[in-house]
Amino acid sequence: MKTRHLLIAAGLLVAIGFGAYQTKPSWFTRGDAAQAPVRARTVSVEVAKAERKPVPVDVDSIGTVTPISSVALKSRLETTITSVHFEDGARVKEGDLLFTLDGRQLDAQIAQAEATLARDQSQLAGAERDLRRYTELIGKGATTQVNVDNTKTQVDTLKGTILADEAALENLRVQKTFTLIKAPIAGRISAAMVKVGNFVRPADLTPLATINQMVPVYVTFAIPQRVLAELRDAMKADGSSVVATIPGSKRSETGKIAMVENTVDATTGMITVRGIMENATETLWPGTLVSTRLTVRTEHAVVVPSVAVQRSQTGNFVFVIADGTAHVQPVTVLRTSQGLSVVETGLKGDEQVVIDGQLLLSEGTKVEVRTRKAGA
Structure with missing residues (x-):
């Protein structure tokens, strides 16, 4: 029995030695991996360029098409x-x-x-x-x-x-x-x-x-009283315009301001404005409700896509890309117009700002700019 136990112990020692010999290369590999530095994460993002360009100062409203002359x-x-x-x-x-x-x-x-x-x-x-x-x-x-x-x-x-x-x-x-x-x-x-x-x-x-006159026609709508002074100045310089669009349709007509009502509605703080449209193709029909956009003036400003502007407890900011790295840049947004945000402070123009992928970004994150999808 004693001899039998010795033989079993010798077999076990041989098996353990053989296993150790077979795993010998992995000892050094694991040590090297532990000593290798961790590679920084790279986030794929889409970017757009901040631009300084003419931006219209406009007011959106709902208007009604009315004939200039109607004879019974x-x-x-x-x-x-x-x-x-x-x-x-x-x-x-x-x-x-x-x-x-x-x-x-x-x-x-x-x-x-x-x-x-x-x-x-x-x-x-x-x-x-x-x-x-x-x-x-x-x-x-x-x-x-x-x-x-x-x-x-x-x-x-x-x-x-x-x-x-x-x-x-x-x-x-x-x-x-x-x-x-x-x-x-x-x-x-x-x-x-x-x-x-x-x-x-x-x-x-x-x-x-x-009989209703169809060419031209009036579009009557209301604007806030705060815009009145700028509108009157624009009318003197013949710089104002109004666009009327039929909801659910891309058809629209462009005209100019024909009249501003002489009284502000004290209950709403709104004033009635009337634009005159050529309506040569009879796009606008008397009685139709239309979406109107009154352009008071045009000014040069830095604009970015509105989707680039992020909000935090400290205010608005955008991620600016420089040398493949994302940086947090606080900005002051003056207003939005047609999907663009007018930036008053924080950007000078020509910067690259992130418009997609912001959720994975923080200050100093490495980024990889990907090609923007067609039609995006």
């Missing part, structure tokens, strides 16, 4: 509609014939007035002949002065009557023109509220149709 067509006669000469919603030009009214009664009155005028003109001609004859006879002593005076009075009376007849005839002719209702302005006409055969009169409350 009404009849000036009590008669019936005989013809409608337009399609509902059509574009009409100034002077286009829209409605024809029944004018037969006026035609008869005009004929009667013309006959009355002709009768009075004939009477005047007879009175003038009598006046000439009495004037000749008074020189021969064959008549009295009374006859001459009476005839002259009759001539003057008939002349006044003829003037009244001509005025009455002209009045009827003017009323005759009311039977042809024409477009007083160019624009879009509404649906006709009456059709052929309907009786119309001046006392009707509902118009026959309505």
Whole structure:
């Protein structure tokens, strides 16, 4: 038994020695690894350039499109509609014939007035002949002065009557023109509220149709009172502009300020402004709600993408890349405009700022700039 135990112990020693010999190279490798320095972490980021460029000072608001002129067509006669000469919603030009009214009664009155005028003109001609004859006879002593005076009075009376007849005839002719209702302005006409055969009169409350001027149009919106002084200065220098965009659409119209209301709303601190748009393609329709952007002036400033600006308890900051290292740079943001932040202090321009990957950065972090994705 003693010999057996010795043999087992000798076998174990041989096995342990062989295992130690097989793992001998790893002893030195682990020692070398422990002595090697830890490699610094590198963060992949996207960057953009801080730029100094002209930046518009603008105010966003919600506005309403209103026509410059809107005309409600009404009849000036009590008669019936005989013809409608337009399609509902059509574009009409100034002077286009829209409605024809029944004018037969006026035609008869005009004929009667013309006959009355002709009768009075004939009477005047007879009175003038009598006046000439009495004037000749008074020189021969064959008549009295009374006859001459009476005839002259009759001539003057008939002349006044003829003037009244001509005025009455002209009045009827003017009323005759009311039977042809024409477009007083160019624009879009509404649906006709009456059709052929309907009786119309001046006392009707509902118009026959309505024409809205489409080119140009007004856009009315409100701005804060703090912008009023700058806006007035810009209007004097003809430097202000306004852009109206239909929500959900890329179609827009550009114009200029036409009017600023003379009173600030004391309850809201807002003042109404009206811009005039050419609207040559009729992009803006009366009554449409639009997004407006009023540009008061343009100034040079340093701008960065708004996504580059980070916020902390001590204020706003950006990560600036210099020599492959990220540095924290405090900045003062004056305002934002169209996805850009206007930096008042902290940047001079031409710096590279991080716009993606900031969560993994801190002061002194090594960075690797990656190519920006297309369309980002």
